[in-house]
Amino acid sequence: MLESTVVVRPDLRVARVNPRTFGSFVEHMGRCVYTGIYEPGHPSADENGFRQDVLELVRELGVTVVRYPGGNFVSGYRWEDGVGPVDERPRRLDLAWRQLETNEFGLNEFMAWTRAAGVEPMMAVNLGTRGIAEAVDLLEYANHPSGTHLSDLRVSHGAREPHGIRMWCLGNEMDGPWQLGHKTPEEYARLAAETARAMRQFDAGLELVACGSSGREMPTFGTWETTVLEEAYDVVDYVSAHAYYQLVDGDHASFLASSTNMDTFIRDVVATADHVGARLNSSKKITISFDEWNVWYQRELAVPEDWTVAPRLSEEAYTVLDAVVVGSLLITLLQHSDRVTAACQAQLVNTISPIRTEPGGPAWRQSIFYPFAEMARHARGEVIRPTVTAPTMTTAKHGEVPTLDCVATHDADTGTLAVFVVNRHPEEATELRVPLRDFAPAGTVRAVSMHDADRTAANTQEDPDRVRPLPHEATVEDGELRSVLPAASWSMFLIDV
Numbered sequence: 001m002l003e004s005t006v007v008v009r010p011d012l013r014v015a016r017v018n019p020r021t022f023g024s025f026v027e028h029m030g031r032c033v034y035t036g037i038y039e040p041g042h043p044s045a046d047e048n049g050f051r052q053d054v055l056e057l058v059r060e061l062g063v064t065v066v067r068y069p070g071g072n073f074v075s076g077y078r079w080e081d082g083v084g085p086v087d088e089r090p091r092r093l094d095l096a097w098r099q100l101e102t103n104e105f106g107l108n109e110f111m112a113w114t115r116a117a118g119v120e121p122m123m124a125v126n127l128g129t130r131g132i133a134e135a136v137d138l139l140e141y142a143n144h145p146s147g148t149h150l151s152d153l154r155v156s157h158g159a160r161e162p163h164g165i166r167m168w169c170l171g172n173e174m175d176g177p178w179q180l181g182h183k184t185p186e187e188y189a190r191l192a193a194e195t196a197r198a199m200r201q202f203d204a205g206l207e208l209v210a211c212g213s214s215g216r217e218m219p220t221f222g223t224w225e226t227t228v229l230e231e232a233y234d235v236v237d238y239v240s241a242h243a244y245y246q247l248v249d250g251d252h253a254s255f256l257a258s259s260t261n262m263d264t265f266i267r268d269v270v271a272t273a274d275h276v277g278a279r280l281n282s283s284k285k286i287t288i289s290f291d292e293w294n295v296w297y298q299r300e301l302a303v304p305e306d307w308t309v310a311p312r313l314s315e316e317a318y319t320v321l322d323a324v325v326v327g328s329l330l331i332t333l334l335q336h337s338d339r340v341t342a343a344c345q346a347q348l349v350n351t352i353s354p355i356r357t358e359p360g361g362p363a364w365r366q367s368i369f370y371p372f373a374e375m376a377r378h379a380r381g382e383v384i385r386p387t388v389t390a391p392t393m394t395t396a397k398h399g400e401v402p403t404l405d406c407v408a409t410h411d412a413d414t415g416t417l418a419v420f421v422v423n424r425h426p427e428e429a430t431e432l433r434v435p436l437r438d439f440a441p442a443g444t445v446r447a448v449s450m451h452d453a454d455r456t457a458a459n460t461q462e463d464p465d466r467v468r469p470l471p472h473e474a475t476v477e478d479g480e481l482r483s484v485l486p487a488a489s490w491s492m493f494l495i496d497v
Contacts, residue, residue: 001484002430004390008408008419009438014383015338017409019064021330022376023122023344025292026110027071029097029351030313035359036349037113038105042360049105050113053363057355058117058348061369062376067122067169067291067344068110072096074172075128075180079138082106083157093307095180100307107142108159121163122209122291122344125195127171127188128181132195139168139202167207167342169291170195173214173242175224185220185227192228196235209289209342212239216265222272229276229286238342241269242292245325252321252426252455254397256488259328259405259422261398262293266336288336290343293329295322295368296352314352318366320467320488321455327371327490328422334375334407337383345372356461364464367457370450371490374469378418378494381411386419386434393425403430404485410439410497417441419493423485434481439497445481447474451489 026032037058040049069077073096081090081103089103114121123142125135137150142163144151151162173179174188183191188211196208210232213221225239243265245258266288273286297316304311316322326345333343349355354369390404405422417439423430449472459467474483474493485491 002391002403002425002428004388004404004430004432006404006406006419006421006432006434007387008384008417008434008436010384010410012384012386014335014385017334017379017381017383018337018341020342021333021337021340022062022372023065023067023291023342024063024348025067025071025344025346026069026348027351028069028073028094028101029071029347030315031310031350031357032347032353033105034310036357038109039359048109048112050116051357051363054349054355054357055117057363057365058119061354061373063117063119063348064376065120065122065167065342065344066114066348067124070096070124070172072172072179074124074126077126079107079126079134083108083141083154097313098303098305098307099311100309102309108154108157111159111163120167121165122167122169122342123165124169124172127174127191127195128179131191132198135195136198136202139199143203167209168199169209169240170236171211174211175218175220176214185224189228189231193232193235196232200235207238208236209238209240209291210236212241212269214242216243216261216268222268225269225272226276229273230280233276233280233282233284233286236286238287238289239269239273241265241288241290244294244296244298245329246295246297247321251396252488253393254395255321255325256328256424256426257395257398257401258325259332260401262329262332263335266332266340270339287339287341290333290340292344292346294346294352295325315350315356316352317458317460318368319456319458320367320450320452323367323371323450323467324422324488324490326368327375327420327450328405328424330371330375331405331407331420331422334379334383334409335385358461362461362464364459364461366459367450367467370469374448374492375420378416378492379409379420380416380418381409381413384408384410390430415497417495417497419481419495421485421491421493423487423489426488429487430485432481432483432485435479436476436481436495436497437479441476441479441481442496443476444496445474445476446494447472447483447491449486449489449491451486455488
């Protein structure tokens with residue numbers, strides 16, 4: 001058995017837990033919206049067509065902010081199509097996912113849904129096929145109280161009060177050749193900066209996100225961030241980052257170490273942003289909106305040939321192993337809470353999601369639901385990046401990596417120390433020791449863990465509770481937490497201190 005020690009001290013503080021770390025993403029892709037969050041006629045649907053069974057799971061998941069309406073979808077989207085009388089809204093071809101968009105669900109429906117779910121909206125504007133004028137029109141429609149053509153139009157559509165959306169994404173993945181309206185770094189930098197300036201003339205207090213690289217492997221990575229921020233540094237608050245991971249050729253070790261790639265990605269973007277800030281002699285710090293991340297088996301992505309409404313697209317059946325990796329990615333996001341100040345797991349329902357539904361049928365939790373929900377619920381107070389002493393392992397994709405991934409949070413108000421740990425080793429268990437002398441443990445510990453002899457096990461409509469966290473054995477003796485972490489496992493320890 002391997003041995004690992006995790007030292008948690010108050011002076012290893014990173015930042016306070018940012019609630020926006022636990023964001024999600026609703027895109028008009030596949031069944032995320034239609035028969036996902038919205039299904040008039042479903043037995044649980046309310047008068048707005050919102051599935052109440054899904055809303056209950058969204059609240060349980062602990063989502064705080066939701067990005068909308070895309071994603072690739074936004075780069076061809078006309079926001080005007082999704083407002084006004086539903087029976088007068090046009091049906092459009094969505095070129096991003098080759099699907100038929102009815103526009104039955106649009107801005108005002110989404111805002112009503114966010115209020116029902118108790119989440120903050122993060123709105124994306126189309127800078128692919130549209131530009132500055134359409135972005136400020138949308139902003140006026142959404143946020144101006146009344147007395148102008150667009151604000152009064154919103155009122156006439158039944159949304160009397162302004163929506164007050166604070167956080168806006170300036171396009172989506174504009175570095176990607178797959179994106180409608182794909183741009184060079186210089187083209188996007190100029191457009192993003194001018195759009196940001198125009199939006200700030202409406203409201204200087206908006207929070208604006210510039211598109212960063214849609215993956216660290218992009219050939220323009222680094223150059224893209226530098227060019228965009230040199231043009232837009234003073235008028236944006238965030239630069240985005242996107243990353244997806246998948247198991248390839250049965251290589252469990254590399255897959256379990258995926259968070260090392262995310263960690264390097266974050267460090268590189270921070271270094272690039274700070275370099276630009278130094279060149280501009282600016283004291284401002286750009287932070288990261290990691291507004292797309294998840295496990296996604298993109299090799300399974302098959303875009304429909306026929307134009308249909310809400311096709312089944314990327315409906316992953318997430319396994320135990322996927323849940324462990326998601327837990328590790330969340331650990332990394334928390335470890336960087338000083339610079340990653342917003343994050344969105346993509347997506348929320350059906351499409352690469354923690355929640356699945358069937359039309360007219362049930363909703364259930366996928367395996368990746370659980371580490372997200374537990375960490376969203378219990379990561380409170382100050383983030384602590386522990387000192388970890390653990391063996392290393394060799395991976396084909398990431399080289400030599402530590403077998404243990406860990407973060408802690410301390411909530412002084414409740415006296416709770418939460419320790420989140422992933423044992424990345426695919427074969428070996430590890431004996432964990434966590435000295436707690438700086439926290440005066442009261443001796444009470446609650447522990448849960450996710451692991452399984454069958455790492456391919458997944459929750460299904462027929463067996464929705466096959467995979468879930470189980471109570472895990474742990475003790476606190478002589479001021480030290482002790483437990484044994486199974487191979488390929490995610491675990492949480494809650495200690496009264």
